[in-house]
Amino acid sequence: MKVVGKIISISELSVKVLLKDDNVELRDILVCNFNDQEYKFEVVELEENIASLLPFKRVNGLKKGIEVSLDEGGLQMEYSSSILGRIYNSYGDGIDGVKAKSKTKRNVYDRTLSVAEISVKNNPLWTGIKVIDFFAPLQKGYKMGLLGGAGVGKTVLIKELINNVYKKFQSNAIFIGVGERSREGKELYDEMKADDLLDKMSMVFGQMGESPCARSKAVYSGLTAAEYLRDENNQDVLVFIDNIYRFIQAKSEISTELKRIPIENGYPTTMASDISEVEERINSTETGSITSFQAIYIPADDITDDAVQSVTTHLDGQIVLDRKVAEKGLYPAINVFKSSSKAIDPEKIGRRHYDLVQETLKYLSRYEELEEIIAVLGIDELSEQDKLIFYRSRKLRNYFTQPLFVSENYTGIKGEMVDIEDTLQDVEDILNGVYDGIDEEKLLYRGKLNGESRKEEEPIEQ
Amino acid sequence: MGTHIEDLVNQKVEQIKNKENIFDSGTVIKVKDYIIEVSGLENVTYFEKVTIWEKGMGYVNQINENSVTVAIVKENAPIKIGDIVKTTGEQFKAVFAKEAIGRIVDIFGTDLLSGKAFEKIKYINIENETIPIMDRREVKRPMLTGIAGIDLIYPIGKGQRQLIIGDKKTGKTQIALDTIVNQGSERAESENDVVCIYIAVGKTKKEIKTIYNELLKRGALSYTTMVVATNDDKQPVVSLIPFVGLSIAEEYMKMKKDVIVVIDDLKKHADTYREISLISGKTPGREAYPADIFYLHARLLEKGCQYKNGGSITILPIVETKGGDITDYISTNIISITDGQIVMSEKEFAKGNKPAINYKNSVSRLGGAVQKAEIKSLGAQIRRTFLSYLETKEVYELANMDEMTEELRNKMKIGAQMQEALNQPKFMPLSNEEIIDKFEAIVKQEGYTNEN
Ligand SMILES: Nc1ncnc2c1ncn2[C@@H]1O[C@H](COP(=O)(O)OP(=O)(O)OP(=O)(O)O)[C@@H](O)[C@H]1O
Ligand SMILES: Nc1ncnc2c1ncn2[C@@H]1O[C@H](COP(=O)(O)OP(=O)(O)O)[C@@H](O)[C@H]1O
Ligand SMILES: [Mg+2]
Ligand SMILES: [Mg+2]
Numbered sequence: 004m005k006v007v008g009k010i011i012s013i014s015e016l017s018v019k020v021l022l023k024d025d026n027v028e029l030r031d032i033l034v035c036n037f038n039d040q041e042y043k044f045e046v047v048e049l050e051e052n053i054a055s056l057l058p059f060k061r062v063n064g065l066k067k068g069i070e071v072s073l074d075e076g077g078l079q080m081e082y083s084s085s086i087l088g089r090i091y092n093s094y095g096d097g098i099d100g101v102k103a104k105s106k107t108k109r110n111v112y113d114r115t116l117s118v119a120e121i122s123v124k125n126n127p128l129w130t131g132i133k134v135i136d137f138f139a140p141l142q143k144g145y146k147m148g149l150l151g152g153a154g155v156g157k158t159v160l161i162k163e164l165i166n167n168v169y170k171k172f173q174s175n176a177i178f179i180g181v182g183e184r185s186r187e188g189k190e191l192y193d194e195m196k197a198d199d200l201l202d203k204m205s206m207v208f209g210q211m212g213e214s215p216c217a218r219s220k221a222v223y224s225g226l227t228a229a230e231y232l233r234d235e236n237n238q239d240v241l242v243f244i245d246n247i248y249r250f251i252q253a254k255s256e257i258s259t260e261l262k263r264i265p266i267e268n269g270y271p272t273t274m275a276s277d278i279s280e281v282e283e284r285i286n287s288t289e290t291g292s293i294t295s296f297q298a299i300y301i302p303a304d305d306i307t308d309d310a311v312q313s314v315t316t317h318l319d320g321q322i323v324l325d326r327k328v329a330e331k332g333l334y335p336a337i338n339v340f341k342s343s344s345k346a347i348d349p350e351k352i353g354r355r356h357y358d359l360v361q362e363t364l365k366y367l368s369r370y371e372e373l374e375e376i377i378a379v380l381g382i383d384e385l386s387e388q389d390k391l392i393f394y395r396s397r398k399l400r401n402y403f404t405q406p407l408f409v410s411e412n413y414t415g416i417k418g419e420m421v422d423i424e425d426t427l428q429d430v431e432d433i434l435n436g437v438y439d440g441i442d443e444e445k446l447l448y449r450g451k452l453n454g455e456s457r458k459e460e461e462p463i464e465q
Numbered sequence: 466m467g468t469h470i471e472d473l474v475n476q477k478v479e480q481i482k483n484k485e486n487i488f489d490s491g492t493v494i495k496v497k498d499y500i501i502e503v504s505g506l507e508n509v510t511y512f513e514k515v516t517i518w519e520k521g522m523g524y525v526n527q528i529n530e531n532s533v534t535v536a537i538v539k540e541n542a543p544i545k546i547g548d549i550v551k552t553t554g555e556q557f558k559a560v561f562a563k564e565a566i567g568r569i570v571d572i573f574g575t576d577l578l579s580g581k582a583f584e585k586i587k588y589i590n591i592e593n594e595t596i597p598i599m600d601r602r603e604v605k606r607p608m609l610t611g612i613a614g615i616d617l618i619y620p621i622g623k624g625q626r627q628l629i630i631g632d633k634k635t636g637k638t639q640i641a642l643d644t645i646v647n648q649g650s651e652r653a654e655s656e657n658d659v660v661c662i663y664i665a666v667g668k669t670k671k672e673i674k675t676i677y678n679e680l681l682k683r684g685a686l687s688y689t690t691m692v693v694a695t696n697d698d699k700q701p702v703v704s705l706i707p708f709v710g711l712s713i714a715e716e717y718m719k720m721k722k723d724v725i726v727v728i729d730d731l732k733k734h735a736d737t738y739r740e741i742s743l744i745s746g747k748t749p750g751r752e753a754y755p756a757d758i759f760y761l762h763a764r765l766l767e768k769g770c771q772y773k774n775g776g777s778i779t780i781l782p783i784v785e786t787k788g789g790d791i792t793d794y795i796s797t798n799i800i801s802i803t804d805g806q807i808v809m810s811e812k813e814f815a816k817g818n819k820p821a822i823n824y825k826n827s828v829s830r831l832g833g834a835v836q837k838a839e840i841k842s843l844g845a846q847i848r849r850t851f852l853s854y855l856e857t858k859e860v861y862e863l864a865n866m867d868e869m870t871e872e873l874r875n876k877m878k879i880g881a882q883m884q885e886a887l888n889q890p891k892f893m894p895l896s897n898e899e900i901i902d903k904f905e906a907i908v909k910q911e912g913y914t915n916e917n
Pocket of ligand 4: 637
């Protein structure tokens with residue numbers, strides 16, 4: 004390898020090199036060896052003959068004056084069907100101990116889609132999760148955001164979607180772990196392997212204990228893998244990302260280290276373009292599609308956060324999870340008023356579904372007001388009409404809880420998938436008072452209600 | 466344009482010729498609290514230990530083009546401009562000593578009770594690379610605290626990171642101490658040896674001694690080390706102490722031991738780190754914390770795991786909140802790292818419910834996966850009914866009891882019994898069997914309905 008310069012300064016998250024070669028470009032990979040250790044870096048800034056580098060790992064033990072060389076080809080990811088069944092780190096190295104010869108590799112940045120290439124189609128995609136199918140139904144090729152503060156159920160939902168959508172449709176999938184727990188990554192891998200489901204999936208991890216460089220690169224490497232499946236194998240691909248917020252977070256750490264002036268809350272000025280660069284790659288073409296599910300962390304429970312907003316502009320639909328709902332033990336803890344999708348349109352889901360959504364939202368928003376009144380006056384003071392709305396809304400609320408396959412460890416109940424037709428029927432029944440005489444508790448953590456419960460529990464006259 | 470740089474380089478070469486010790490020594494050119502700038506030290510490595518002649522010790526925290534920034538960890542006499550700084554050729558390291566069990570030690574491995582160093586020691590890195598994903602195993606063995614509200618409802622497994630969060634004086638430290646003491650009885654039955662490490666982050670000496678006495682009184686010191694930074698230690702010491710404690714934990718884990726680490730507390734740690742960052746000139750982000758505050762805690766807490774060799778590190782970090790708000794920046798950061806949280810509430814404490822756990826906001830992300838079959842389904846059932854009781858109680862509090870359905874009235878009665886059964890004095894651990902007996906009696910009585 005060719006020596007291109009030597010180190011002149013070192014701080015925790017960045018290194019500067021005095022170049023003696025002007026062939027170095029942004030995003031090149033530089034390497035050095037010192038005390039039996041290999042250190043790798045990516046070039047992130049060039050100013051005259053000084054390059055700022057991001058270290059792949061920690062820089063303890065490194066010193067000034069060490070020579071660095073250029074690693075030709077830049078950051079690359081395997082670009083062949085041998086990605087399936089494998090697990091990689093952010094830099095495209097397999098970490099599962101499998102000895103597989105690389106067939107072809109591709110630079111992780113070399114792909115942008117033109118407007119002409121992008122295809123938009125409308126095929127519904129049902130998930131079997133009541134709240135999603137009802138309030139924020141999705142279509143093939145959609146970008147679905149799962150937003151929530153810390154610990155409100157994003158990962159649980161992502162895993163349930165892997166369970167329901169990936170398993171059911173037997174499509175190819177890429178899981179990208181960005182800045183989340185290593186434990187969860189390993190567990191997902193073990194579960195997929197145990198269920199023999201790894202063969203159609205590939206995973207890339209840059210988790211929270213790793214450097215900001217690693218955390219930001221996982222996205223590019225993962226997308227390169229997804230593009231292989233879409234562009235070369237012409238497939239419909241599912242991409243799961245947990246968590247795309249961590250990508251921006253890593254970018255802010257990097258930008259702070261480079262002493263760039265931040266916008267509000269320390270986010271980099273380039274935030275919008277950073278996120279667009281990756282989001283624009285997650286699209287469908289005439290020959291293959293990418294449907295993506297992206298968990299989005301909401302820092303400090305502040306949904307107006309700039310980074311969160313910069314991601315949501317790219318979405319076709321969003322599920323917002325709410326701590327206030329989780330506190331009540333109602334899971335999935337979705338905020339129905341903030342969750343929706345572009346498919347909520349009578350032309351796409353049909354008049355009946357559309358009207359039921361509107362009616363349900365009307366009930367639930369009145370319920371919110373009534374809750375406040377009750378806190379002061381008690382239930383007895385409500386008008387008969389309001390009482391009806393109050394009780395039916397509580398039933399709707401309970402009905403939208405659901406035992407999930409992956410939450411058995413928390414609920415102790417076996418998971419269930421629910422067909423959208425059943426959901427529509429049940430919601431209609433609740434709104435029409437079919438379940439008025441039934442204790443609201445009976446609607447908690449159920450799959451579908453219709454049929455069996457209608458016969459068994461004839462409405463009791465009041 | 467590069468001529469300026471070239472000039473600098475030439476200048477430096479010139480300097481080197483004139484002054485041969487520019488490689489291994491330097492002089493202080495700037496002092497800013499505990500951060501100093503040194504010129505010279507051309508040969509120093511990142512995070513190397515350096516000595517400030519006859520005055521103190523520090524580590525290299527930045528290597529600049531023309532100087533080196535050093536964070537001071539020990540200062541015996543005031544450091545001044547012109548003081549001589551020397552390289553040591555070694556990284557700044559922590560000390561591992563088996564003799565430290567039962568003792569209170571500081572960052573330099575000094576036994577604070579005797580004031581002496583230990584005899585048999587091994588130098589270890591203060592921070593190792595994060596444990597690779599593929600070296601981790603499923604967290605599934607129970608780590609019992611002896612507290613019913615935890616072992617039954619929000620269980621903790623060996624290798625789990627479970628946050629204890631709440632306002633001042635709500636019993637956070639107590640939960641950790643109960644857990645450590647309970648390992649005494651657990652140890653007899655466990656296949657692995659258990660080691661506990663209590664890390665004090667900037668606590669007062671009195672607080673530290675009080676905790677020491679509590680543990681001593683209950684025989685817990687035969688398997689516990691206290692690794693401490695007191696509030697009059699240098700800030701860089703306070704910010705490194707949790708890493709030192711966890712590095713010691715990693716040593717034990719690699720010997721196949723089950724280690725339980727308490728960090729008291731991470732809010733203080735975050736504030737210390739913020740202070741150092743601001744003094745070092747880093748750009749402030751949200752609430753003036755630097756952008757890498759999440760990474761700091763993430764890489765610390767990612768050291769908790771079930772390791773492939775059978776050993777494990779369980780971490781119980783503590784975070785202090787204000788006004789019961791767990792949604793502030795640092796708290797949510799840490800909640801998003803840990804595998805669950807036990808929320809302590811001032812309101813419950815005032816009502817006399819102890820431990821003052823807020824069951825609505827508490828979570829165990831591993832849940833039943835870390836419980837034995839006998840207690841698992843009972844736990845899930847109690848959690849569901851109890852949460853549902855708490856929620857209903859709020860809504861129907863103003864409703865007339867007489868007008869309630871019988872079902873609802875029963876629910877209220879049984880919920881209240883559960884609350885009573887969850888109350889537990891400190892240092893009075895319950896075994897799984899005792900917990901099961903107590904709560905089965907409640908769910909088996911007449912009028913209890915299990916919705917599912
Ligand atoms: N289960 C319990 N039974 C009896 N007393 C308890 C219990 N839990 C906590 N206490 C008491 O409550 C007080 C506060 O507990 P502790 O010091 O653990 O709180 P903390 O939240 O760590 O406080 P600080 O803000 O000082 O760190 C102590 O006196 C402790 O003994
Ligand atoms: N659908 C659900 N059913 C039951 N419990 C849930 C559900 N979703 C989340 N939880 C509870 O909330 C915790 C946090 O969920 P998780 O998905 O890990 O949060 P996030 O990824 O948003 O931080 C879970 O460990 C579980 O205890
Ligand atoms: Mg998550
Ligand atoms: Mg305390």
